[in-house]
Amino acid sequence: MSELAVAPEVTMPPGSGGMYGEKVAGGGGPAVDFSYVGIDAILEQMRRKAMKQGFELNIMVVGQSGLGKSTLMNTLFKSKVSRKSALATAQEKIPKTVEIKSISHDVEEKGVRMKLTVIDTPGFGDQINNENCWQPIMKFINDQYEAYLQEEININRKKRIPDSRVHCCIYFIPPTGHCLRPLDVEFMRRLSKVVNIVPVIAKADTLTLEERDFFKQKIREELRANGIDVYPQKEFDEDAEDRMINEKIREMIPFAVVGSDQEYQVNGRRLLGRKTKWGTIEVENIAHCEFAYLRDLLIRTHMQNIKDITSSIHYEMYRVRRLHENNTVAAHANGLPEHREM
Amino acid sequence: MASTEIARQAGEGARAVPLAGHVGFDSMPDQLVNKSVNHGFCFNILCVGETGLGKSTLMDTLFNTKFEGEPTQHNQPGVQLKSNTYELQESNVHLKLTVVNTVGFGDQINKEDSYKSIVEFIDTQFEAYLQEELKIKRTLHSYHDTRIHACLYFIAPTGHSLKSLDLVTMKKLDSKVNIIPVIAKSDAISKSELTKFKIKITSELVSNGVQIYQFPIDDETVAEINSTMNGHLPFAVVGSTEEVKIGNKMVKARQYPWGTVQVENENHCDFVKLREMLIRVNMEDLREQTHTRHYELYRRCKLEEMGFKDTDPDSKPFSLQETYEAKRNEFMGELQKKEEEMRQMFVQRVKEKEGELKEAEKELHEKFDRLKKLHQDEKKKLEDKRKSLDDELNMFKQKKTAAELLQNQAQQAGGSTTLKRDKERKNFF
Numbered sequence: 001m002s003e004l005a006v007a008p009e010v011t012m013p014p015g016s017g018g019m020y021g022e023k024v025a026g027g028g029g030p031a032v033d034f035s036y037v038g039i040d041a042i043l044e045q046m047r048r049k050a051m052k053q054g055f056e057l058n059i060m061v062v063g064q065s066g067l068g069k070s071t072l073m074n075t076l077f078k079s080k081v082s083r084k085s086a087l088a089t090a091q092e093k094i095p096k097t098v099e100i101k102s103i104s105h106d107v108e109e110k111g112v113r114m115k116l117t118v119i120d121t122p123g124f125g126d127q128i129n130n131e132n133c134w135q136p137i138m139k140f141i142n143d144q145y146e147a148y149l150q151e152e153i154n155i156n157r158k159k160r161i162p163d164s165r166v167h168c169c170i171y172f173i174p175p176t177g178h179c180l181r182p183l184d185v186e187f188m189r190r191l192s193k194v195v196n197i198v199p200v201i202a203k204a205d206t207l208t209l210e211e212r213d214f215f216k217q218k219i220r221e222e223l224r225a226n227g228i229d230v231y232p233q234k235e236f237d238e239d240a241e242d243r244m245i246n247e248k249i250r251e252m253i254p255f256a257v258v259g260s261d262q263e264y265q266v267n268g269r270r271l272l273g274r275k276t277k278w279g280t281i282e283v284e285n286i287a288h289c290e291f292a293y294l295r296d297l298l299i300r301t302h303m304q305n306i307k308d309i310t311s312s313i314h315y316e317m318y319r320v321r322r323l324h325e326n327n328t329v330a331a332h333a334n335g336l337p338e339h340r341e342m
Numbered sequence: 343m344a345s346t347e348i349a350r351q352a353g354e355g356a357r358a359v360p361l362a363g364h365v366g367f368d369s370m371p372d373q374l375v376n377k378s379v380n381h382g383f384c385f386n387i388l389c390v391g392e393t394g395l396g397k398s399t400l401m402d403t404l405f406n407t408k409f410e411g412e413p414t415q416h417n418q419p420g421v422q423l424k425s426n427t428y429e430l431q432e433s434n435v436h437l438k439l440t441v442v443n444t445v446g447f448g449d450q451i452n453k454e455d456s457y458k459s460i461v462e463f464i465d466t467q468f469e470a471y472l473q474e475e476l477k478i479k480r481t482l483h484s485y486h487d488t489r490i491h492a493c494l495y496f497i498a499p500t501g502h503s504l505k506s507l508d509l510v511t512m513k514k515l516d517s518k519v520n521i522i523p524v525i526a527k528s529d530a531i532s533k534s535e536l537t538k539f540k541i542k543i544t545s546e547l548v549s550n551g552v553q554i555y556q557f558p559i560d561d562e563t564v565a566e567i568n569s570t571m572n573g574h575l576p577f578a579v580v581g582s583t584e585e586v587k588i589g590n591k592m593v594k595a596r597q598y599p600w601g602t603v604q605v606e607n608e609n610h611c612d613f614v615k616l617r618e619m620l621i622r623v624n625m626e627d628l629r630e631q632t633h634t635r636h637y638e639l640y641r642r643c644k645l646e647e648m649g650f651k652d653t654d655p656d657s658k659p660f661s662l663q664e665t666y667e668a669k670r671n672e673f674m675g676e677l678q679k680k681e682e683e684m685r686q687m688f689v690q691r692v693k694e695k696e697g698e699l700k701e702a703e704k705e706l707h708e709k710f711d712r713l714k715k716l717h718q719d720e721k722k723k724l725e726d727k728r729k730s731l732d733d734e735l736n737m738f739k740q741k742k743t744a745a746e747l748l749q750n751q752a753q754q755a756g757g758s759t760t761l762k763r764d765k766e767r768k769n770f771f
Binding site: 036037038039040041042043045046047048049050051052055057076077078079080081104105106107108109110111112114155156157159238295296299300301302303304305308312316319320323324 | 357358359360361362363364365366367368369370371372373374375376377378379380383404405406430432433434435437478479480482483561563564617618621622623624625626627630634638641642645646
């Protein structure tokens with residue numbers, strides 16, 4: 001059995017049978033060392049269970065048309081996951097209203113299976129009058145929370161509730177180079193309260209490095225001035241270590257990304273990039289653009305964290321709100337049976 | 343105004359796409375594991391068995407520490423459950439272990455109600471979790487889970503068959519908790535008797551429909567070992583915290599004049615198997631079963647009992663809320679009715695009391711009048727008496743004055759002579 005990783009036997013004084021385990025009375029007692037029992041095998045058990053169950057990730061991309069959303073998705077997941085690639089009848093016309101199109105994919109890597117859902121929002125910000133264009137999106141997000149809530153309060157509920165809640169929303173900022181537009185500010189302000197927002201500067205190859213830094217600074221200032229908390233949110237940092245890592249990330253947002261799904265030959269290697277007359281932009285080169293940071297943040301390091309924040313904070317807030325809405329009568333009551341709050 | 347249109351791929355399933363390069367989400371299990379490690383784990387074991395079967399010793403041996411507590415007496419009036427929580431750590435894994443012991447199980451003369459306190463205890467833990475889950479503002483993430491994940495049922499090593507107390511208790515518990523039966527103090531049984539005993543026990547359990555916990559065999563990595571272990575149930579264990587020198591190692595063992603029983607020797611007892619199964623291989627599965635099967639069953643029963651039903655497709659959402667509202671209204675109606683009744687009763691009582699008081703008042707008045715009359719009579723009598731006394735006094739005074747007058751007159755007559763005599767006397771001086 002591979003699980004029987006042998007830990008070194010700690011020699012113990014005879015007849016003592018190990019040190020005393022502290023009895024916990026409402027707090028943590030000092031930890032006890034003793035020769036190998038095998039408790040850490042639970043990590044392996046967890047891992048096995050996780051691999052068997054697979055993971056789910058739902059990403060929403062929001063931005064005006066032509067900003068390279070679909071290409072970026074394809075680049076992120078190294079396969080044709082975007083709406084345009086998936087739908088045979090890909091419309092090139094800009095829709096008259098904001099639509100929400102959600103496409104699911106099963107991907108697997110090294111035995112880890114993931115159900116990836118990409119939610120696209122064609123038509124966002126494309127009309128002449130863009131008032132309330134965030135409403136369909138907010139409704140969609142709340143609908144997913146609602147579906148999860150309904151399933152959760154069922155009497156006969158499924159063993160594993162299918163998670164269709166939007167974990168992360170990538171917002172594409174057009175590379176004007178000046179500052180955020182009112183549409184961007186409005187949208188991000190409203191949505192940062194219900195979902196994790198990761199703002200990115202799209203098509204960043206139109207900005208020089210100085211312009212990019214200036215733009216980023218302006219954006220950060222505006223986000224701060226409007227009280228918009230994008231992922232990673234400052235208030236959800238758990239400990240000093242988290243804070244350190246997240247501070248570094250917060251210094252860099254919004255990420256300036258370039259997407260591409262075509263490979264070119266650069267220095268003898270085939271790399272993803274964009275070829276222009278004056279040079280080739282390498283997507284995964286951090287000197288050229290910050291795509292690699294975005295990918296690391298989203299997938300390699302913070303994916304679980306993103307999902308946890310969605311389920312334990314955003315979803316809980318929705319649940320509280322929803323239960324309070326239906327509960328205004330009960331709020332006035334006294335002498336409720338038991339102490340059950342619903 | 344904008345409208346939405348949600349288009350999904352044809353067919354509920356998602357399309358499988360091949361990846362053209364390394365994306366990196368294979369680190370997901372690692373992220374998950376790291377998160378859990380930071381959060382810590384918790385595991386709750388319930389030990390059920392008669393006093394003196396070696397439950398505490400086995401726990402000590404399993405987790406290689408000395409949990410506190412002296413052996414309990416045999417004269418408990420009823421079955422109580424004592425639970426202790428310990429923090430254990432191994433490499434970087436923190437485990438909050440709770441061991442619940444049944445105290446006084448099987449000691450009473452009438453054991454019919456022994457299982458009740460155990461079932462109650464388990465239900466209380468489920469109830470606490472359910473309450474937390476139904477709260478509006480809840481903290482499920484950091485909730486200390488006290489639900490029992492595994493129940494070790496200690497069977498006495500008689501060598502014949504299960505006692506009826508055992509059967510009854512296990513039948514009541516099998517739908518609430520994962521039961522793992524163990525034969526305690528199995529060094530009292532010989533090998534051949536042991537195999538017969540095990541077969542007898544398993545057949546009795548099956549014929550009585552008791553569902554003990556089966557180790558899961560759906561995961562290929564552990565299917566093989568789990569299925570072999572399933573055949574060895576119930577485990578025959580020996581617990582010992584004392585160490586004896588065998589060869590040149592110190593091992594946990596029990597020393598007898600005729601030999602030594604080594605706890606960790608697979609030929610001697612199944613302790614190693616129990617430890618493997620309970621901790622090293624299936625701890626996570628035990629927790630999952632508790633949550634998905636036993637807790638869900640409890641939840642379903644509890645909510646149905648309260649009168650909630652699931653939504654049918656065309657009823658409004660939040661049927662729980664509506665049913666709750668209806669129930670609440672009903673309850674409020676009842677409350678009001680009761681209140682009315684009580685008020686009526688109150689009013690009636692007040693009237694009665696008032697009547698009584700009025701009666702009393704009337705009586706008092708009468709008494710008062712009587713007394714007054716009496717008093718007046720007395721007064722009159724006294725007045726009369728006084729008057730008569732006054733009259734007497736007057737008469738007496740009259741008589742006195744009359745008598746004095748007479749005396750004066752008499753004196754006057756004789757007094758003039760006295761006067762003369764006085765005068766002479768004066769003249770003399």
